Amino acid sequence: MTSSTTDAPRQDVDPAPGATSGGGPLGLIKRAFGMESASVLVATVVLILVIGAIHPDFLDPRQLRDVLQQSVYVAVLAAGVAFLLAMREIDLSVGAIFGLSLICSAMLMRDGWNPWVAAVAGIVLGALLGLANAAIVQVFRIPAIVATLATLSMFRGLSLALSEGQQVVGLPLDHTFFEFFGGRLFGIPVSVLVLVVVAIVLTFVLRTTPFGYRVRSIGSNPDAAAFSGISLARVRIQALMLMGGLAGLAGMLGLAYFGSGDPNIGSGFELLAIAAAVIGGTPLRGGAATVVGAMLGAVLLSVVTSGLVYFDIPVNWSSFATGAVILIAVGIDSLLRRRREARAAAAGL
Amino acid sequence: MLSLEAQHVRKTYGGVTALADAGLRVRPGTVHALLGENGAGKSTLVKIITGAVRPDAGVLRLEGTDVSFSDTADAARHGVAVVSQELSLFPDLDVLSNMFPMREPRRGPFVDRGRMAELARPILDQLGLRVSLRDKVGDLSLAQRQLLEVAKALVTDPRVLILDEPTSALDSKTAEVLLDILRVLRDRQVAVVFVSHILEEVMALCDEVTVLRDGSTVLDAAPLAGLTIPKIVESMLGERHAELAEVRPRATVDLSGAVAAPRGSGALRVENVSVEDRLSDVSVTATPGEVVGLAGVAGAGHQTVLELAAGLRRPTAGSVLLPDGKPAPRGLRAAIARGVALVTGDRRRLGLMLDKPIWDNAGQVRSVALARDGLLVRKRTLRERAAEHASRVNLRTSSLEKSAGLLSGGNQQKVVLMKWLQTHPSVLLLDDPTRGVDIGAKAEMHGLVRSVADAGAVVLMCSTDLDELATLCDRVYVLHHGRVCAELAGETLRQHEILAAMNTGTVPTA
Structure with missing residues (x-):
């Protein structure tokens, strides 16, 4: 492969931002995967190898499996956040929706509901909480970031109030729901398989349905979208409901794995999910998104958190270290992206 | 000094x-x-x-x-x-x-x-x-x-x-x-x-x-x-404008099939419409095949007529009928679904997604907003359809992958037209469509507007460009303080008359 700086490809490359192939090994990998999220994948792999080179224990398949398992919840949330960022919206209540739907389903199961029915109810509840967010935005005409800042506290408060601040225990852990979603299939955690399915479905929705196009059109130019006959309000409701439903789904996966309900679970997930989406390559200015990138961003964050444990970093410094790694990842990605865009502009594309 | x-x-x-x-x-x-x-x-x-x-x-x-x-x-x-x-x-x-x-x-x-x-x-x-x-x-x-x-x-x-x-x-x-x-x-x-x-x-x-x-x-x-x-x-x-006015833009491309022949009565009718503080008792008719202009100084109400047809404004009295014979709906989205297309001079803000490729912009209304292609939007279909319309409107670009923001003003406006033509509109509303484009691109745009009219659509246009109104339109309504003060056509449709009527409310007698 020749390194092509001025002669950018015209037809055979996905024209989404960041998809232009650069030179060197990065370009090769990108072409191999054919996706714009390759750079975050490369970063993740490199980070794993670096940690593994210093602490070979980290490369143990069981360790890597745990890392993956831990990233699933934020990854599902990040996929939804990517949709919202693509239309210049944001939802700060995702961690709280995750927690509230988990707690509610756990309480229903404890009270004798069939766990399958309770799990579906949890996902529906998540979607309804998303609808509540959308309704608040619509009725009071306030930005989603403000509305969801309020509902973040309200939903979290409901989790605590309903559970009276106690762990919800005494769930029928021998039921197939827990055995299946908390277990493994072919050695892979089922929740990771669910994540893969979600990635495929959401990528499909984003890239090939009118809804996916509308989301990106609104993010690209809201006025032009409205003038083309796209209803901003309707798309916003749909996107926030999708986000809520995904948070509910993540909650069910968490419930199946943990086997109990902690009313504080998912605190801070909203910021991790936003960070993951941004690390994955979804720009905050809107107009574009990558679901796979957002999920890989969550995996990267999970690698950082787990990896730091190996480095004898004082526990009080781990938060600082996590932040530093996020900053480095986002910073490098942004610099590379700007160089690529400058190159693409020079080529007249 | x-x-x-x-x-x-x-x-x-x-x-x-x-x-x-x-x-x-x-x-x-x-x-x-x-x-x-x-x-x-x-x-x-x-x-x-x-x-x-x-x-x-x-x-x-x-x-x-x-x-x-x-x-x-x-x-x-x-x-x-x-x-x-x-x-x-x-x-x-x-x-x-x-x-x-x-x-x-x-x-x-x-x-x-x-x-x-x-x-x-x-x-x-x-x-x-x-x-x-x-x-x-x-x-x-x-x-x-x-x-x-x-x-x-x-x-x-x-x-x-x-x-x-x-x-x-x-x-x-x-x-x-x-x-x-x-x-x-x-x-x-x-x-x-x-x-x-x-x-x-x-x-x-x-x-x-x-x-x-x-x-x-x-x-x-x-x-x-x-x-x-x-x-x-x-x-x-100037003198030469008077002669140039005789040279009317002709249809440059065949767009039959690209626009829907309106059903029902066929004409866009604004009948005795009043809008508070803006229009009083205004009647405007535009029939298929015609390019009808609306002129006036800022605030005279000519743009309000366009807004009425686009569903952006409701009349307080009178009726606005789309070519299908039914009243204009409430809201732009409903109007678009009924076959209304709206091209504004503010193409960068209201017309285009500047960071998206041409083919994506071109499919914006038909495939995305109206979802006329069903539940799936295929890139291949979008690209093929964009290529077809690009050659129809004679879009000059090296590639349809090019971001709309990198095109010249004239070409950008063609992309806006492409996205509306995909919807087979029966009414084309234009608001100062050639604002800020150079003379060559303007002439091309005029040819395209003519082509849209010849293909059977109703075309209604506001413009601040008198030359455009005088040469491109078949008829021009001049509004003055919210009333139609003149309807110019044929011999009387010249820049002099438009400008005078816009300013004085009466047509000078030659």
């Missing part, structure tokens, strides 16, 4: 000549009208005088000394103030803060609001602007903001004050107040340059007139005494 003098000013943008040989001589204590058609170069000349744009050649003198401004702040320090067409206020700040941008009086490191208020209050009172100094500018009406712009310019105590279409946002009473102020300034020996479309105001107010045509001064500081509206119109348009 002259207050302001510009001589042999030349300016080209790329290959386009904005000013060829423009001059302006303003005496102190006069109100000087700077007139010209759209694109004659008025705005460019104003920008050069106020330091916003550097001329390629020419001399600029203030009270006899040669000057060359590095930027607008530099011009302001020399006593040149401008009230611009595009309002340049900060909507989130209050009235007082807006009056002293970057030059607040200070006491030590602090802004001296007391002193600011002392300076501002008399000027606001003089202008009859009854607002509190603490009012947020975003809450003011458009007319109040326009007056605030004037106040902001007056605070600097300018020697030369340029007003670029200052009354376009004002109702007649407020405009009258402003004109009185200008008379006061004139008595204070300020040189006032007044750029306006409204010739009645010019006649009532100005002392001398300079007319630009095609970037050159054709009437140089002529005293108003010897002038009449027809004479001014004559020099604005």
